[in-house]
Amino acid sequence: DIQMTQSPSSLSASVGDRVTITCRASQSINSYLNWYQQKPGKAPKVLIYAASSLLSGVPSRFSGSGSGTDFTLTISSLQPEDFATYYCLQTYTTPITFGPGTKVDIK
Amino acid sequence: QVQLVESGGGVVQPGRSLRLSCAASGFTFSSYAMHWVRQAPGKGLDWVAVVSHDGTKKYYADSVKGRLTISRDDSKNTLYLQLNSLRPEDTAVYYCAREDVGATSAGSFNWFDPWGQGTLVTVSS
Numbered sequence: 001d002i003q004m005t006q007s008p009s010s011l012s013a014s015v016g017d018r019v020t021i022t023c024r025a026s027q028s029i030n031s032y033l034n035w036y037q038q039k040p041g042k043a044p045k046v047l048i049y050a051a052s053s054l055l056s057g058v059p060s061r062f063s064g065s066g067s068g069t070d071f072t073l074t075i076s077s078l079q080p081e082d083f084a085t086y087y088c089l090q091t092y093t094t095p096i097t098f099g100p101g102t103k104v105d106i107k
Numbered sequence: 108q109v110q111l112v113e114s115g116g117g118v119v120q121p122g123r124s125l126r127l128s129c130a131a132s133g134f135t136f137s138s139y140a141m142h143w144v145r146q147a148p149g150k151g152l153d154w155v156a157v158v159s160h161d162g163t164k165k166y167y168a169d170s171v172k173g174r175l176t177i178s179r180d181d182s183k184n185t186l187y188l189q190l191n192s193l194r195p196e197d198t199a200v201y202y203c204a205r206e207d208v209g210a211t212s213a214g215s216f217n218w219f220d221p222w223g224q225g226t227l228v229t230v231s232s
Contacts, residue, residue, distance in 0.1 A: 095167075098153065
């Protein structure tokens with residue numbers, strides 16, 4: 001099975017900060033990597049697919065990069081509505097696996 | 108609008124069974140692969156299972172293989188998850204999600220969208 005790790009597990013940031021979250025796969029997953037945002041009590045929402053393609057309607061302050069085993073999600077200027085937990089997900093092969101999540105909270 | 112609505116969760120004793128449903132609307136259900144994902148209280152997301160658009164292929168997480176069964180009824184636009192021999196560690200919010208597909212210059216890729224609101228299963232004596 002492909003194991004996904006994320007770093008950091010949590011971070012504190014201020015509105016306007018640039019935030020970067022890293023996701024690493026235990027083996028190459030090409031670009032089969034999604035990023036999801038989840039707020040407390042809500043279902044996850046997809047932000048990015050194919051490692052770097054932004055879903056329609058997702059603010060352009062979100063961006064993704066990487067391929068192979070190393071990926072990043074960047075929020076260029078953190079907004080109040082961005083405080084949430086972020087998960088990466090590999091869809092390269094079954095079993096599909098999520099990263100453990102990165103909680104972004106207010107400094 | 109495109110919508111998924113789960114139902115069937117509740118409190119159940121260890122070793123008992125439960126069937127979850129996910130009613131789909133606003134899209135051609137039979138054209139999409141569908142997934143179940145669960146989230147234990149205060150924990151991260153765990154993928155559970157997928158069924159292909161035509162129901163012929165099913166894949167499971169190792170942790171649920173042999174106890175949970177995914178199925179679909181395209182005539183009812185409904186996805187199911189049969190949970191048998193339930194254990195306390197199966198306690199979680201269960202989400203259904205549609206697998207959407209798109210193309211980039213690098214090929215065809217998939218993602219989960221939309222998700223349902225989730226249904227809570229609590230396994231406790």
